[in-house]
Amino acid sequence: MKQENTIMENQLFRPLDLKKKIRPGESVIQALLFIAGFLSIFITLAIVYELGKEAWLFFGNPDVTFAKFFGTTEWSPGIGKYGIWPLVTSTLITSTIAIFVSLPLGLAVALFLSEYASPKARSALKPILEILAGIPTVVYGYFALLFMTPLLQSIFGKQTVEVYNMASAGLVMGIMILPLISSMSEDALSAVPRALREGAYAMGATKFETSIQVVLPAALSGIGAALIIGISRAVGETMIVAIAAGSGPNFTFNPFKAAETMTGHIARISGGDLSYNSIDYTSLFAIALMLFLVTLILNLISQGIINKFRQRYE
Amino acid sequence: MNPKRDHYPEGEALHYSLNRRYRRASIWQTLFFSALVIAILSLAALLYNVIDGAFGYVAFEYKNDPSEFSAKPLDDLSKQELLDILKANLSSGAFTKLENEKPMDTRSKSVLYTLLLERLIQIDTKQTWSMTDSIFRSAKIKAEVAEKYPEAKLEFRSWLTPVFLTTPMSSKAEFAGVRTAILGSLWMVGIAILFALPIGTGAAIYLQEYASKNFLTRIIQTNINNLAGVPSIVYGMLGLAIFVRALEPFTSGSLFGVTDSNGRTILSAGLTMGTLVLPLIIINAQEAIKSVPDSLRQAAFGVGATRWQTVWHHVLPNALPGILTGSILAVSRAIGETAPLIVVGASTFISIDPDGPFSKFTALPIQIYQWTTRAQSEFHSIAAAAIIVLLILLLTLNATAILLRNRVQRKY
Numbered sequence: 001m002k003q004e005n006t007i008m009e010n011q012l013f014r015p016l017d018l019k020k021k022i023r024p025g026e027s028v029i030q031a032l033l034f035i036a037g038f039l040s041i042f043i044t045l046a047i048v049y050e051l052g053k054e055a056w057l058f059f060g061n062p063d064v065t066f067a068k069f070f071g072t073t074e075w076s077p078g079i080g081k082y083g084i085w086p087l088v089t090s091t092l093i094t095s096t097i098a099i100f101v102s103l104p105l106g107l108a109v110a111l112f113l114s115e116y117a118s119p120k121a122r123s124a125l126k127p128i129l130e131i132l133a134g135i136p137t138v139v140y141g142y143f144a145l146l147f148m149t150p151l152l153q154s155i156f157g158k159q160t161v162e163v164y165n166m167a168s169a170g171l172v173m174g175i176m177i178l179p180l181i182s183s184m185s186e187d188a189l190s191a192v193p194r195a196l197r198e199g200a201y202a203m204g205a206t207k208f209e210t211s212i213q214v215v216l217p218a219a220l221s222g223i224g225a226a227l228i229i230g231i232s233r234a235v236g237e238t239m240i241v242a243i244a245a246g247s248g249p250n251f252t253f254n255p256f257k258a259a260e261t262m263t264g265h266i267a268r269i270s271g272g273d274l275s276y277n278s279i280d281y282t283s284l285f286a287i288a289l290m291l292f293l294v295t296l297i298l299n300l301i302s303q304g305i306i307n308k309f310r311q312r313y314e
Numbered sequence: 315m316n317p318k319r320d321h322y323p324e325g326e327a328l329h330y331s332l333n334r335r336y337r338r339a340s341i342w343q344t345l346f347f348s349a350l351v352i353a354i355l356s357l358a359a360l361l362y363n364v365i366d367g368a369f370g371y372v373a374f375e376y377k378n379d380p381s382e383f384s385a386k387p388l389d390d391l392s393k394q395e396l397l398d399i400l401k402a403n404l405s406s407g408a409f410t411k412l413e414n415e416k417p418m419d420t421r422s423k424s425v426l427y428t429l430l431l432e433r434l435i436q437i438d439t440k441q442t443w444s445m446t447d448s449i450f451r452s453a454k455i456k457a458e459v460a461e462k463y464p465e466a467k468l469e470f471r472s473w474l475t476p477v478f479l480t481t482p483m484s485s486k487a488e489f490a491g492v493r494t495a496i497l498g499s500l501w502m503v504g505i506a507i508l509f510a511l512p513i514g515t516g517a518a519i520y521l522q523e524y525a526s527k528n529f530l531t532r533i534i535q536t537n538i539n540n541l542a543g544v545p546s547i548v549y550g551m552l553g554l555a556i557f558v559r560a561l562e563p564f565t566s567g568s569l570f571g572v573t574d575s576n577g578r579t580i581l582s583a584g585l586t587m588g589t590l591v592l593p594l595i596i597i598n599a600q601e602a603i604k605s606v607p608d609s610l611r612q613a614a615f616g617v618g619a620t621r622w623q624t625v626w627h628h629v630l631p632n633a634l635p636g637i638l639t640g641s642i643l644a645v646s647r648a649i650g651e652t653a654p655l656i657v658v659g660a661s662t663f664i665s666i667d668p669d670g671p672f673s674k675f676t677a678l679p680i681q682i683y684q685w686t687t688r689a690q691s692e693f694h695s696i697a698a699a700a701i702i703v704l705l706i707l708l709l710t711l712n713a714t715a716i717l718l719r720n721r722v723q724r725k726y
Contacts, residue, residue, distance in 0.1 A: 026622050030524055036516030037525065040538045040596070043589060047548065050555035108349030116343060125350065132357050134712060136650025138679045139360070139701050142686045146694060147363040175356045182353075208339035229543065236545025238653035239679075243686055263547050263653070270550070270657045276559060288551040292544060299543040303536065 051292060054285030061279060075249040075265075077283040086249035087287065090259035094170040094241055095234035097255060101174025102230055106181030107223065113182070114189040115211045133179035141243030144172035149244065156256065164246035164258035173240050181230045188222020188309070189215055225305040232298035236291060238263040262287050364705070367698030368473050371448040373459045373466040374488075377436035396426040403434050428477060432489045439488060440466050442691045474699035482665040483676065487685075487692035492700050494664050498580065498675035501668050502655075503648050505584025506591060511641050514595030518637075521596075522603040523625050542593040550657030553586030558658055567672030578659030581671040586658050587651065591644035598640025602633040635718050642715040646708045652679035678704050 058064060064082050072083030109129070113122050148168035153161045161167070192215050200210040216223075246258025247268050260268065266284050274281050323331045383399050384391060391399075397418060401409060412418060412429070421429075431437055440463045443455055448470060459468050481491030517538075525531040562577035563569045565585070606629050614624040660680045668675045678700060685697035 023620055023622075026620055029622050030520075033516045033520035033524060036513045037520035037534055039513060040517065040541055040593065041534060043541060043552075043592070044537055046556060047544070047552050050552055051548070054555065105349045105352060108346045109353060112343075112346035112350055116346065128354055128357060132353060134646065134650075134708060135360070136652065136679055136704065136708070138650070138652040138682050138686075139364070139705070142682065142694075142697060142701060143360045143363055145686060146367065147359060175353075178353055178356075206335050206339040208342045209335070212342075232543060236547065238545070238547045239683065242653070242656075243683065263545065266547055266551070267653055267656050270554065270659075285551060285555070288548050292548045295543060295545055295548075296540060299540050300536075303539055 047292060051285050051289040054282045055289040057277075058279065058282035058286040061282075073251040077279045082283075083251075084287075084290075086251040086259065087262045087265055089251060089253065090166055090241075090245065090249075091235060091261040091263070093253065093255055093259070094166050094173060094245060094261055095231060097167060097170025098173035098177055098234040098237075099227070099230060101171055102177040102181050103227060105174070106178045106226070106230075107185055109178070109182040110185035110189055110223075111211055111216070114186045115207065115215065129179040129182060132175070133183075135176075137176065137237060137239040138243070140172050140176050141239045144168045144240055144244035148172050152256070161256045162246075162258050164244060165256045166241075166245050166259055167255040169241045169243075169245035170255065172244065173234055173237055176237070176240065177230045177233055180233060181226045184226035184229065185219070185223045188219040188226065191222065191309075192218045221305050221309040225302040225309070228298050228302040228305070232295045232302070235298075236263060236295050238267050242267040262291055361705075364698050364701045366444045366446055367695055368702055369445040369448070370471070370695070371443040371452075371455055371468055372471045372692070372695075373440040373442075373463055373468050375438045375440060375463065375466045377438050378434060380435055383430070383434060391427075393423040393426060396423065396430055399434070400426065400430060408433070424477060428481070428489060432484070432486065437486070437488050439690075439692045442695050473695045474702055478696070478699055479703065482667070483663060483681070484665065485663070487690065487696050490685075490696055492678060492681060492703055494667055495676050495678045495681040495700070496703070498660070498664070498668050499649055499677040499679075501580045501671070501675065502584045502587060502677055503645055505581060505671060506587035506648050507641060507645060509585055509588035510592045510595050510644065514592050514641075515599050515637055517592075517596045518599030518603055519625055519630075522600055523621065523629065538593045538596050542597060545653075546590060546651055547653040547657060549586055549590040550654030552589065553582060553654060553658040557582040557585045565672075567670075570672070572672045578661070578674065579672050580668055580675040582658050583655055583660060583675065583677070584671070586654050587648045590651065590654060591648050594644045594647060595640055598643065599633070599637045602636025602640065603629060605636060606632045635721060639715045639718045642711055642718070646711040646715075649711070650679060650704065650708060652677075652683055655680055656683070678707075 058077075059069075063080055068082045069084055072081065073085045074081040074083045075086050113125065117125065145164075145168070148171055149161070149163060149165065152165070152168055152171075196214050196218055197210055200214040205213070241261045241264040245264055246260055247264070248258065248260055249265065250257065250259035252259055266287055269280055269284055274284075322328075380387075383403060384395070386395075400418070404412075409418075418426070441459075443451075448455065456468060459466055478491050479496070480493050481489065482494045484490040521531065521535065525534075557565050558577035561582075565577045565579055565582040566572065567579065567581075610628045610632065611624055614628045619627070655677055660676050661674045664674055664676045666673075682697050682700045682704065685693040685700065688694070
């Protein structure tokens with residue numbers, strides 16, 4: 001016992017230099033962790049640089065003029081046709097159909113889960129939506145081609161509905177995005193303070209009137225954010241359109257016709273043997289850059305809305 | 315409810331208006347509920363559609379008559395007899411090649427039987443039917459087959475069999491399997507996680523435990539959230555430009571003495587997929603670290619631990635289940651992703667098992683995509699079987715993640 005005490009005392013009374021770092025390795029670790037954190041910035045820069053570089057080569061080609069790119073409606077870079085519109089319109093059509101399916105359904109599901117369902121029902125029903133959200137998009141593609149298309153054909157007739165068509169891809173994409181919109185909207189709805197609901201009930205409003213005229217407007221910004229994320233997801237979705245929407249750019253506004261979207265085009269062309277430095281190769285990067293910028297802007301807007309909304313209630 | 319109204323209903327009118335409001339409320343409630351029903355029905359339709367495709371009648375013809383090879387019915391043959399038939403009828407070159415892949419007498423009877431069908435008798439599939447059709451229109455199908463293909467045999471077949479899981483790719487749907495695709499997926503996901511988990515966890519620790527709240531931190535955080543929303547095909551393009559093309563000497567393995575490959579390897583795919591799931595892992599790890607109570611950190615600092623000692627001995631062990639849950643979710647995302655793999659160049663026809671990071675590869679979703687886009691219905695059937703394999707794999711992973719998550723939730 002006595003010996004131990006003296007050791008303790010020796011340690012205690014040794015002069016301690018507070019300026020000296022006891023473990024120099026700590027700063028190395030901190031530097032490594034910082035690099036890991038900074039890598040994400042590097043990834044973004046790499047995306048912008050690589051897509052930008054190849055897209056620059058594409059637009060630098062003397063054959064590709066601004067007038068051709070936005071002024072004509074045929075896309076086939078291999079033979080000198082550079083009109084981007086067929087890819088853009090089909091992307092817009094499939095995304096619009098998807099949003100028209102997923103927004104009302106997703107919002108209704110969110111309202112039901114947050115305002116009507118008991119906690120027990122909610123915890124039983126939410127996993128179903130989570131399963132829907134976890135299914136790989138290639139499986140949705142199979143579903144679109146081998147279930148939705150035959151269904152549409154049996155309703156509208158085989159003459160009107162082509163085997164590959166934008167409508168079935170859009171509808172299935174809507175089902176795919178539904179869980180995303182419903183879960184984000186539900187978060188927004190349940191963040192509305194209880195006091196607002198109680199106030200409405202006290203005035204004699206029914207549950208429906210409270211939900212639609214009080215809770216929904218209060219959560220509108222969050223629902224807007226969900227809508228924007230949904231659009232961004234629909235624009236960037238690849239496999240469903242690659243399988244079910246058709247393989248070949250086609251300038252048409254008829255949703256029952258086949259037309260390739262921007263993502264579907266990238267998937268089909270890059271899947272084949274593609275030689276670097278060809279105009280086909282660089283054109284894909286130009287399309288990918290457009291996709292990246294559009295989704296980036298949509299995501300930034302959505303995030304801005306969410307941040308503002310959080311400050312309001314928390 | 316209308317603010318412009320100058321008097322409100324009373325008495326009988328009030329009663330009437332109340333009734334109307336309640337009725338409207340219950341109609342809308344039904345509508346909201348039916349949206350949920352539609353979602354559930356869609357899920358049910360999807361699963362049913364897949365299962366429906368994976369089982370059903372097949373009408374097929376033998377190209378060569380089985381009686382040419384054996385007097386007995388094929389099903390009654392013993393393993394030795396099967397082996398003898400193969401030996402007698404296959405060219406010696408083909409037989410040696412099979413023998414070299416795996417010695418013939420160590421192969422099981424069902425494998426030999428499949429070889430006999432595939433190489434010698436050769437099957438020509440005429441038509442396939444879905445499970446529902448096969449069950450409810452059985453008589454009609456039989457009549458149809460008898461009329462259209464008088465030579466053909468009709469058989470109820472499950473496309474999802476143990477053999478399907480263990481045989482490599484084949485150009486004939488009847489003999490194709492997902493072995494190479496599953497192995498390719500596993501290699502790819504393994505590399506992706508080895509790459510993304512340490513970096514992702516490191517980034518999360520930096521952001522939660524070290525970073526001060528300044529401009530740079532905010533930029534990094536916003537950037538991570540945005541990266542999580544970038545379309546997967548854009549990651550594919552990034553992988554094509556950087557891993558496949560710019561880093562070709564490294565990813566093709568020529569730096570390490572591998573010669574017969576270009577940059578379109580498992581390594582490129584794994585790194586691309588790792589980049590794709592990185593933001594997901596960071597965000598989940600951040601949540602896990604955030605949920606570790608501050609009292610633990612303060613106690614550690616109180617007894618004189620440094621920041622890293624606190625993180626390593628106290629924060630990380632407590633955040634570990636959450637981080638693992640996040641990485642399992644990342645794995646299931648990576649297994650299901652198809653688009654980036656198409657872009658970085660997964661080969662579609664690979665019949666040799668991948669043997670390292672520098673081999674060419676195929677993956678489960680790539681096979682599903684390929685088979686779905688074929689015109690013949692027997693390929694749709696094996697696509698459905700492959701989808702069932704994929705979904706079971708994902709379900710197992712997600713169930714593990716949920717179990718882990720529930721254990722964590724119980725703790726605090």
